[in-house]
Amino acid sequence: MRVGGPAARLLVARSADELVERANELWDAEEPWLLLGGGSNTVVSDEGFPGTVLLVDFDGVERIETGEEAPGTVRLRVQAGHDWDALVAECVERGWAGIEALSGIPGFAGAAPVQNIGAYGTELSDVLHSIRFLDRFEGGVRTITADELELSYRDSAIKRGLEGVVLSIDLVLGEGSRRGRHGDGEGPVLSAPIAYAQLANALGVELGARVPLADVRREVLRLRASKGMVLDPADHDTWSSGSFFTNPIVSERFARTLPEHAPRFPVDQVDPAPAVTSLEEIAAGLPLRVPPPAPEPKVKLSAAWLIEHSGIGRGFRLPGSGAAISSKHTLAITNRGGATAAQVAELGRFVVQRVRQEFGVVLVPEPNLYGLEI
Structure with missing residues (x-):
């Protein structure tokens, strides 16, 4: 965003081993410190950060084989400091399918599992698949599986308080099936099924269709650029931290109080485990377990x-402020x-206040904020 003050001290970790060493030293010192990757989702106050900033500055991607990989898949280990979009570009070029729709997202791979990009x-x-943590x-250092991270919409166990440092992430991608002009399997590698209506429309296909990886990446980058979500130093609409607020998740009952034309999207939910009482427990006189609601x-x-x-449209700004809502995306x-x-925080607070007053919904900022309150 090109705002905010300096750090009191900057340290740079140029390898995973150095990152481990530096992080342990800082924890032992019990001083405030901030781990920083690409900085694209971080907004720091004008006074700066009062302690040490530890910058991740190492990258690398390797294909690993454990003998457990399913046929037609490839497992990659990506270092925490690897540029995410560069990873997507390489996977598209190599014909590895699964992350092509995540093209253009800024930042480093180590941050990706923190909020489940x-x-x-x-x-x-x-x-x-897992992370080294x-x-x-x-x-x-231990390995944490994706299931153990309890990933959900822009959330994870790390974001909820699991304290530590991501060193690398393991991904499992498809090696990609091919569709030749005559069904001969010699054509371009196909993507994962298209799961988003706007992207399907841009590609001219139905939801669930599979198209060449390069076509997906091209259209995603075009769509993101049309919303100011691909950095262009000459375009102030791209001087942002991306989406400043997450999409609220509310009860279906509350959603019915909103205007009928307000967009709503279903949320996958985990069914509660069934209440089971064993025969041995019944014989011992224990009461039957009551099913959870x-x-x-x-x-x-x-x-x-x-x-x-x-009432806040594209381009809106408060009088005298250098911060404004993007002219491309609210x-x-x-x-x-x-x-x-x-000024960024002031505008954020104004947006939160207006939405709360109008709809009774409290928006939550998506970027990491330091020394600022929204």
């Missing part, structure tokens, strides 16, 4: 729609060239 119907959880409290159905709302219909707060972090 996603776009255009694909999430990291679709392909993540330096656990602060267990005191060593079914979870209340949830729906996801469109934060962009809520913002627009609360979910992005942008720096128009001379914004301060305080």
Whole structure:
């Protein structure tokens, strides 16, 4: 966003071993510190960060074979400091399918599992196998599976308090089937099924269709650029941290209080485990377990729609502020060239207040904020 002040001290980790060493030293010192990758999803106050910033500065991708890989799949180990979009580009070029719809997302691979990055119907959880993780409290490096990370919409166990440092991530991708002009299997490698209506429309196909990987990447980059979500130094609409707010998830009952034309999207929910009492327990006189209540159905709302219909349109800015809503997409707060972090936060608070007053929904910021309150 090109706002915010300096760090009191900067350290750089140029290898996974150095990252482990530096992180342990900082934890032992019990001083405030910040782990930083690409910085694309971080907004720091104008006063800066009062402690040490530890910058991740190492990359690398390797194909690994454990003997457990399913036929037609490839397992990759990606270092935490590897540029995410560069990874997607390489996978598309090599014919490895599964993350092509995540083209253009800025930042490094190590940050991807923290909030389960996603776009255009694909999430990291679709392909993540595991991560190598330096656990602060267990005191060593361990492997955490995707299931153990409890990934959900822009959320994970790490985001909810599992303290440590991601060193690398393992992905399982498809080696890609081919469709030749005459069905001979000599054509371009096909993508995972298209799962997002806007992307399907852009590609001119039905939902669930599979198209060449390169076509998906091209259209995703085009769609993101049309919303100001691909960095262009000459375009202030791209001087942002991407979507500034997450899409709210609310109960279906509450959603019925909103205008009928407000967009709603179903949310996958885990059914409660059945209540089972064993025969041995019954014989011992224990009472039957009562089935847990079914979870209340949830729906996801469109934060962009809520913002627009609360009276805040594209390009909106507060008087005298250098921060403004993007002229391309109402979910992005942008720096128009001379914004301060305080002005970014001020506009964020105004948006939250307007949406809460109009619809009773409290928007939650998506970027990591330091020294700022929304």
